[in-house]
Amino acid sequence: MNRSILVDMNEGEVVAKCLAAKVGVSAIERLPAGGVRLVCSSVAGAAKMRKAFKAHLIEGDVARTRHRPVTPLW
Numbered sequence: 872m873n874r875s876i877l878v879d880m881n882e883g884e885v886v887a888k889c890l891a892a893k894v895g896v897s898a899i900e901r902l903p904a905g906g907v908r909l910v911c912s913s914v915a916g917a918a919k920m921r922k923a924f925k926a927h928l929i930e931g932d933v934a935r936t937r938h939r940p941v942t943p944l945w
Contacts, residue, residue: 874917877929879906885924894920903934 874897878885882899885907889896895912902908906929911917921928 872914872918874911874914876909876911876917876921876924877902877906877933878909878924879927879929880924882907885909888923889916889920892916892919892923900935902929903936906933908933908935 882901885899886896889909889911894916896909897912898908898910900908909920911920
């Protein structure tokens with residue numbers, strides 16, 4: 872099981888639902904095409920949130936933005 876979940880909702884709604892369910896969030900990032908990638912603190916928390924977001928889950932591969940700057944090759 873994986874701790875990351877792709878959700879077709881805005882960041883605020885996702886965080887609010889995680890807080891209400893008492894599920895810890897390790898990371899959250901916006902996706903360029905819309906939605907967010909949520910990483911829960913535990914596998915059990917991720918399973919709980921998958922059930923909560925069942926109607927809003929994104930299936931398949933999605934494009935993500937780079938978080939860290941690339942070191943130039945000289």
